[in-house]
Amino acid sequence: MLRPDPLRDVVLIVDDAPENLSILHTLLDRSGYTVLVATDGAGALDRARRLPPDLILLDAVMPGIDGFETCRQLKEDLQTRTIPVVFMTGLTETEHILQGFQAGGVDYITKPIRPAEVMVRIASHLRNSRLVVQTRAAMDAAGQAVVAVDPNGDVLWMTPLALSWLRSSLDAHGRLPAELCSWLHDALEAPEVRPFELMAASEQLVVSRLRPGAQDEELLLIQCKAGSPGPAALMQAFRLTPREADVLYWVALGKTNRDIADILGMSPRTANKHLEHVFEKLGVExxxxxxxxxLNVVTRRSMQ
Structure with missing residues (x-):
């Protein structure tokens, strides 16, 4: 699904009270935001996965899946994990506030809502989020496979190239393999620890610490071992985007468009569109x- 307007930030409001939805929708729309709404946790999860918003305003108390559980599920999904979630609720006890932050929220707004306060907080969190997105986009454009993890090895975000290499190695909750988490623990204690080697997606990968990120993030750089073929080499050789390089890599391994779509988490139609761009850049049909x-690129690399 395409974003309604790429120049407007998208805010998803989740609340089971129609009057709250109406007030917030009007307020945000007049302030220049594109507004999505959901009236329960299940609807919020569906909308966030189909069209990831830039920020979510989430009511904590709702029938069915409450806001706390909704937020936890959002943070378990790599596609929605990085979306800032601001809780809205009339619960003001310390335990409820802590519960919101423990579930993954970045802020907590108490009801009744004060419009000026809401708009200032939304603008602040969107500004911070935008800086992070721009940093990741720059890494992606440079063809870098970078993963951000917390000290426990939980993946916070990763560039598309890193995801294409590591997808098959992540567990159901998006965590790194146990042996890589163990290496990370050692690396945090002793920075001189040697890079970690991992076999994933038919690639011999080398993992090293890039630098500490923001808010207890650890940035890991993923590279193909010397002499090992990979999308990065194809991207450099043919001036491809990371996604185009991924598609060409799997084409070279004999995969069909449907296979490639399943591997990379895209539709067959999207895979075909990327392949058309590859044909154009390579000058082939x-x-x-x-x-x-x-394969010629692979052969040249193996001879170096």
Missing amino acids: TRTSAARMA
């Missing part, structure tokens, strides 16, 4: 010709 050119 068939998968066989594209695969041959990709």
